[in-house]
Amino acid sequence: MCGFAGFLGGGSGKEEAGRLAEQMAKPLQHRGPDDAGTWAEDDGSMALGFRRLSILDLSPAGHQPMVSRSGRYVVVFNGEIYNHEELRKELGSGGRWTEGGGQKTEDGCRRTEGGSRLSVVGSRTMEGGGRKTEWRGHSDTEVLLAGVEEWGLKRTLEKSVGMFAFAIWDRGEKVLTLGRDRLGEKPLYYGHQKAGGRNVFLFGSELSALRRHPAFEGQTSRQALSLYLRYGEVPAPFSIFQGISKLSPGHLLSVSAKNPEPVPEPFWSLPRAVATGGANPWPGKFEEAAAEMKNLLRQAVRGQMVADVPVGAFLSGGTDSSTIVALMQEQSSRPIRTFTVGFREEGYNEADDARRVARHLGTEHVEITVAPQEAREVIPLLPEIYSEPFADSSQIPTYLISRLARQQVTVALSGDGGDELFGGYNRYRLAYRAWRGMSFMPAVLRSGISRALRQIQPETWERMLRPAEPLLPASLCLKRWGEKIHKGAEVLASPDFGELYHGLVSHWNQPEELVRGQSGKDGFFIRKFGEMTAGHAVERMMATDGVTYLPDDILTKVDRASMAVSLEVRAPFLDHRVVEFAWRLPLQWKVRANATKLILRAILEEYVPRNLTERPKMGFGVPIDEWLRGPLRGWAEELLEPGRLAEEGLLQPEPILRRWREHLSGRRNWAHALWVILMFQAWRGQGHSQPTITRV
Numbered sequence: 001m002c003g004f005a006g007f008l009g010g011g012s013g014k015e016e017a018g019r020l021a022e023q024m025a026k027p028l029q030h031r032g033p034d035d036a037g038t039w040a041e042d043d044g045s046m047a048l049g050f051r052r053l054s055i056l057d058l059s060p061a062g063h064q065p066m067v068s069r070s071g072r073y074v075v076v077f078n079g080e081i082y083n084h085e086e087l088r089k090e091l092g093s094g095g096r097w098t099e100g101g102g103q104k105t106e107d108g109c110r111r112t113e114g115g116s117r118l119s120v121v122g123s124r125t126m127e128g129g130g131r132k133t134e135w136r137g138h139s140d141t142e143v144l145l146a147g148v149e150e151w152g153l154k155r156t157l158e159k160s161v162g163m164f165a166f167a168i169w170d171r172g173e174k175v176l177t178l179g180r181d182r183l184g185e186k187p188l189y190y191g192h193q194k195a196g197g198r199n200v201f202l203f204g205s206e207l208s209a210l211r212r213h214p215a216f217e218g219q220t221s222r223q224a225l226s227l228y229l230r231y232g233e234v235p236a237p238f239s240i241f242q243g244i245s246k247l248s249p250g251h252l253l254s255v256s257a258k259n260p261e262p263v264p265e266p267f268w269s270l271p272r273a274v275a276t277g278g279a280n281p282w283p284g285k286f287e288e289a290a291a292e293m294k295n296l297l298r299q300a301v302r303g304q305m306v307a308d309v310p311v312g313a314f315l316s317g318g319t320d321s322s323t324i325v326a327l328m329q330e331q332s333s334r335p336i337r338t339f340t341v342g343f344r345e346e347g348y349n350e351a352d353d354a355r356r357v358a359r360h361l362g363t364e365h366v367e368i369t370v371a372p373q374e375a376r377e378v379i380p381l382l383p384e385i386y387s388e389p390f391a392d393s394s395q396i397p398t399y400l401i402s403r404l405a406r407q408q409v410t411v412a413l414s415g416d417g418g419d420e421l422f423g424g425y426n427r428y429r430l431a432y433r434a435w436r437g438m439s440f441m442p443a444v445l446r447s448g449i450s451r452a453l454r455q456i457q458p459e460t461w462e463r464m465l466r467p468a469e470p471l472l473p474a475s476l477c478l479k480r481w482g483e484k485i486h487k488g489a490e491v492l493a494s495p496d497f498g499e500l501y502h503g504l505v506s507h508w509n510q511p512e513e514l515v516r517g518q519s520g521k522d523g524f525f526i527r528k529f530g531e532m533t534a535g536h537a538v539e540r541m542m543a544t545d546g547v548t549y550l551p552d553d554i555l556t557k558v559d560r561a562s563m564a565v566s567l568e569v570r571a572p573f574l575d576h577r578v579v580e581f582a583w584r585l586p587l588q589w590k591v592r593a594n595a596t597k598l599i600l601r602a603i604l605e606e607y608v609p610r611n612l613t614e615r616p617k618m619g620f621g622v623p624i625d626e627w628l629r630g631p632l633r634g635w636a637e638e639l640l641e642p643g644r645l646a647e648e649g650l651l652q653p654e655p656i657l658r659r660w661r662e663h664l665s666g667r668r669n670w671a672h673a674l675w676v677i678l679m680f681q682a683w684r685g686q687g688h689s690q691p692t693i694t695r696v
Helices: 014-031 084-093 140-151 153-159 222-231 270-279 284-306 319-331 349-363 372-376 379-385 393-408 418-422 428-440 444-456 457-471 481-491 496-504 524-531 536-545 549-563 576-582 598-604 625-628 633-639 642-649 654-664 669-685
Strands: 002-008 035-042 046-052 075-081 124-128 131-134 161-170 177-181 189-191 200-204 252-256 311-314 337-343 364-372 409-414 568-570
Touching: 014 035, 014 046, 014 372, 046 075, 046 161, 075 140, 084 140, 084 536, 124 654, 140 153, 140 161, 153 177, 153 252, 153 633, 177 270, 222 524, 222 549, 222 669, 252 311, 252 457, 270 536, 270 576, 270 633, 284 576, 284 598, 311 393, 319 349, 319 409, 319 418, 319 598, 337 349, 337 393, 349 364, 364 393, 372 379, 379 393, 379 549, 379 669, 393 549, 393 669, 418 576, 418 598, 428 481, 428 496, 428 536, 444 481, 457 481, 481 549, 496 536, 524 536, 536 549, 549 568, 568 654, 625 633, 625 654, 625 669, 633 669, 642 654, 642 669, 654 669
Parallel strands: 311 337, 311 409, 337 364, 409 568
Antiparallel strands: 002 046, 002 200, 035 046, 075 161, 124 131, 161 177, 177 252, 189 200
16 A cells, blocks of 8 residues: 655656655655655656555565556556456466465465565566566556556456556656546545646645645635535545545546546446446345355455455454454464454444454454543544545544554455445435335425424433333344434435435535535535436435445545554455445345345354344444533634634634534534534644643
8 A cells, every 4th residue: 555646747857856756745654654766757747756555565676656667657556456466367477486486375475485575676487378477576566567568558457456546657648647446445636736837737645745746726625615514525526625636436537738638537337337237137046146245255355365464354343344354264274363442432332242253253353442532632633644624533443443453464454335235324224214204295294293303302312212222123223313313304304315315414404504605505416316227215325325425435534544554454345346246136135124234144144143243233433422512622612713713714603603502502412513614624724733632
């Protein structure tokens, strides 16, 4: 896992261009602490900077920027191509290295007969295919370049299984091409900037790198700010800065002097995978589909366990992470290292569940229980970690578990993506049931019911419903019932199902009222929802989350938190072969009545008894609502000071302060909406004196 940055345009000479590229890459050192490199054209019109976290081929042969064998292409590559060995063989490398007698162990590490890691210097030959090919090392980046020269870029990506973002410069055609993996695991920003009279095309793994170039303008986009206030993250293709975009998942973009305003084009599309899956449903039985899904997941897990560094896994004790760990342990001859972070607050602690699963599977389990103060001490780090406003409060435990894992491993597998593929979120069933039950009612009646539900405070709802929990199935024993009832009541009067779901995933339902100079609804989410052709409403929610919430929230959170401590996180559920097969399966094999992830649970039951993983869905959060009324109150009030809110004329203070007062009084829980504002204010305040957090 790595970080890169670069620019096209300027023509300041090779030495100056190299210096600028190095300067842009410096803020990315956390993404790549092991090595650094730059490359520039002689006239300075194109430059690349790179930071490397060595995962495959720890030798200098994996150094980047990397030039192709012919010298035509130069690439910087962040990520992993898991099937690079198969592609190497297809390119004519055959079966074995001619030197060294190295072999791979069961944990995927390449070692010599004596047990030490194999160091590769200079070129070597692999034999056994239709021809011989000279290779400098065994990195996947070198395979990518060889594939581009043999098959072309698009065909190479179609053959590749992995997560990645890259920039590849064609020295012959003078064309720069950017690419991002199918599901959006790795980030990539780009755009023209013109500060100081320069017109330069900038690109990089994080905004912090682009900000280092003197052409960077840095004006906040009001449209992006409005989207951020609604969703708690800035969705692709937007970024918080005007003129800077995120490359959408599964897209390529080419820019040159002849094509200075590029249009991204997809090489893979989740909506297309959803439509193709629906048109080609699995013809067999449930048991046969479960067996096929298990084989695909085993293949994905096996490929993602390959590394020249130690590998482990996150384990929460839920269905998704337990399935991944079970398949890892099955394919390893020694205990897999698993990691869990526990919290002392009731309702937020997954450690007991994870410990039971780890004990049953026989993993080498590590857990820590984090004191509230230790978790809160992460908060001042968040603006720098994310480099763009981001307000999913589970960013805190995600950073803590990444920091724990990095003490022992460099790569960790996770269960991310399972909810979107197999219908795991409670909101899918609850939203569908609510719409089915209310769609026949007149809008006036729905509005009246909505007001009545919101008259009862969330904590009162929880006291009223708690005695009924023993009578409910486990899937309906939700945490924080009162908050969910209030959230549902807010969207009860929605005119159609798309708007209802939009309300459920929004933190501020009218963000345009908060952003000065911004008017009208954005329409972003409704357009995405409308692109999904899945037949059932639940499937449309799942698919829409797959192109919005998954890449823009979940994967952004994991990438930034893990890379902040130089840990690579891999997600086997996001192997595109698993994704495509999952969308061939009927909904009733995933979600039914009061059960979710049916086919995944059937696979997991082969390894772990159901009673060890059957529990209410907890999420991965911290008690922000309580903290804002207690130890975070002083910090929040500094950031929410009316003058500070009004600074630069971006935000309207009064709606924000009204919710702050209601939250402090205990009448409402506005923690999520307020956290969005606080994270924006903290991000804007980078470089200013940091507000203090009360120690209790």
